Amino acid sequence: MSKTNNIDIRAFYEKYKLLVFLNCYKYLKNKALSEDATSEIFQDLIENPEKLEDVRDFKKWLPVIVRNKCLRDLKKSTRHEEKKEDYLATSLTKSVFVDEIQLAEKVVDKNNFLLKLSEGLNSLKDKYRICIKLHYLDNKSYKEIIDITGFSFRQVDNYIYYGKKKLVQYFDKQGVTLETYKQLFD
Numbered sequence: 001m002s003k004t005n006n007i008d009i010r011a012f013y014e015k016y017k018l019l020v021f022l023n024c025y026k027y028l029k030n031k032a033l034s035e036d037a038t039s040e041i042f043q044d045l046i047e048n049p050e051k052l053e054d055v056r057d058f059k060k061w062l063p064v065i066v067r068n069k070c071l072r073d074l075k076k077s078t079r080h081e082e083k084k085e086d087y088l089a090t091s092l093t094k095s096v097f098v099d100e101i102q103l104a105e106k107v108v109d110k111n112n113f114l115l116k117l118s119e120g121l122n123s124l125k126d127k128y129r130i131c132i133k134l135h136y137l138d139n140k141s142y143k144e145i146i147d148i149t150g151f152s153f154r155q156v157d158n159y160i161y162y163g164k165k166k167l168v169q170y171f172d173k174q175g176v177t178l179e180t181y182k183q184l185f186d
Contacts, residue, residue, distance in 0.1 A: 009049060013042050016058070020066055027070035041069050120170040127151070128163030135160055 020041055024034035045051060055061045121129050130149060134140040140148070145156045 009042075009046055009052070012045070012052070012058075016062060017042070020062065023063055023066040024070055027067065028073065033073065037066075037069055037073055041065060116171065116174060117167075120167045120174075123170055124163055124166055127155075127159050128166060131156055131159040132163040132167070 017038060021034055021038045024037040024041075025031065028034050028037060121133065124132070131145055131151070134145045134148060135142075142153060142156050145151070146153060149156070151159065
């Protein structure tokens with residue numbers, strides 16, 4: 001690029017920068033974006049001065065260049081916004097989907113636990129099973145259990161204590177950890 005071309009481009013820049021900026025602003029309706037577009041248009045001309053060589057009428061050519069640049073920028077911006085909206089919608093959908101899966105897994109885990117609990121309770125002798133069901137599943141107090149079953153306080157206390165112990169042993173044999181299932185009921 002010769003010095004003459006630089007001077008011509010600089011003179012061209014000084015003469016038309018306000019016109020280019022105002023045209024950009026007409027399309028982009030944003031001062032910062034219009035300034036960027038103006039700079040990019042003139043930067044492109046500095047890097048490619050041969051574009052000016054074929055131009056016969058600058059006043060007709062320049063608005064076309066500005067319009068095309070601004071429309072490209074708007075198109076990019078629109079694509080970017082659409083991608084951003086798609087990403088947000090997709091991530092929200094994925095998030096909801098993941099939440100639904102986790103909830104479904106939790107329900108399945110609870111159902112599995114309740115099935116194992118039922119099997120474990122059925123493996124106990126009646127006196128243990130009755131006391132544990134009344135106390136933990138029906139939320140009965142020791143006094144209410146005594147009234148329902150006719151067992152003594154000491155018997156109810158022992159049946160609940162040893163019944164829990166036997167359930168833990170049953171779960172251990174089944175390979176079920178109670179810590180996993182504690183989280184299900186929090």
